[in-house]
Amino acid sequence: MIEVLYFAWLRERIGVNRETVDTKAATVEALIAELVARGEGYALAFADRKSLRVALDQEMAAFDQSLVGVREVAFFPPMTGG
Amino acid sequence: MIEVLYFAWLRERIGVNRETVDTKAATVEALIAELVARGEGYALAFADRKSLRVALDQEMAAFDQSLVGVREVAFFPPMTGG
């Protein structure tokens, strides 16, 4: 079970800000593929990979990174702080 | 008649912060030569030309600049503001 968080327009497209996902996905890539299969909102949210960022347990990560031991995955667009 | 001002260690070496000088010096250079002839304090103040700056009527100037029409000449070391 992994806690998955969405922010900004990813959250809006998917319609929830967090959900618990029962998955055996080994990598971020694999998790995205599972999520995209859930429906149009997810597909739309993940369509533009260049505008997608991911954090594993609150640290920035790459899409090919392993999910072993990870409790929290967050997806969001490029940050616009400051 | 030109008003001559001295600041920082130039002022200390010369012993006054300003004086009115009756001069026909055509340039800053010529004025310095006249002042140096006045005595040891002046000679000491003007000895290190690399550490000497001059302003004519409150604008930075070069040593070869003309004194025609100038009312106020100021001599001082490199500035240390900020």
Added chain:
Amino acid sequence: MRVLVQQGPFDLGAESNAFAEGVRGAGAVVTFTGLVRDNGGAVLGMEIEHYPGMTERAIAAMMQQAQARFGLLDALVIHRHGRLGPAEPIMMVATAASHRAQAFAAAEFLMDYLKSRAPFWKRELGPEGATWVAAKDEDEAALGRW
């Protein structure tokens, strides 16, 4: 070093004074304050979303990097989230160092990292609705200088 992530406003003046008075032996203090631009009335406000938990961690990590790299004597970051009106302060950074070059460089370093590496997302509220602010290529490029 102090990080504040908060919804409410902050007092730039009071924070600046407290910061400057709290540092021992500093010769230079730099502050940066980011304000909601009104763009001539086109921006009615701003909404800032953030990632609680990760935000504080990410900012603390940047501050430690800045301290090590520029020999900072102290640093402060305050960043708001939620809804803000035009001209309201969004965030501030303060840095203290012995000399001006380090204090300036550290403040710019922190700003560049806050722009692109702290999990905040801004949405501008205009007369025709809300628009997510797009990340700028120049902000990503700015990180290249460090």
Added chain:
Amino acid sequence: MRVLVQQGPFDLGAESNAFAEGVRGAGAVVTFTGLVRDNGGAVLGMEIEHYPGMTERAIAAMMQQAQARFGLLDALVIHRHGRLGPAEPIMMVATAASHRAQAFAAAEFLMDYLKSRAPFWKRELGPEGATWVAAKDEDEAALGRW
């Protein structure tokens, strides 16, 4: 734009707030404050001499240059003279612009010019007497980047 050359102290916080609140449409405000370093007790204070009249003119000229060059919306310079104790604020600069890059660059530009082109001379008061602060080659060199 405002220049204050004064003997008495100033309130960094109050000045920062008044400056930030007085600018219309700014997105970025930067302040720099220079303080008397105590160098671990070696500096008991500072005496600053200046050239009344020329000081204000020189600073006003720098500010106009900075405004034209960096598109500043506003700027403020306060510089003290006379006798100052350890840790006292010596001077401050504030700049306001639409974006952070201009506000930072303008503040650094003003600081570089104030260091080497505004007629102030500092004397440090130590346990063994007063010493004129020597101009640093690096300060003169810093002007080269503008």
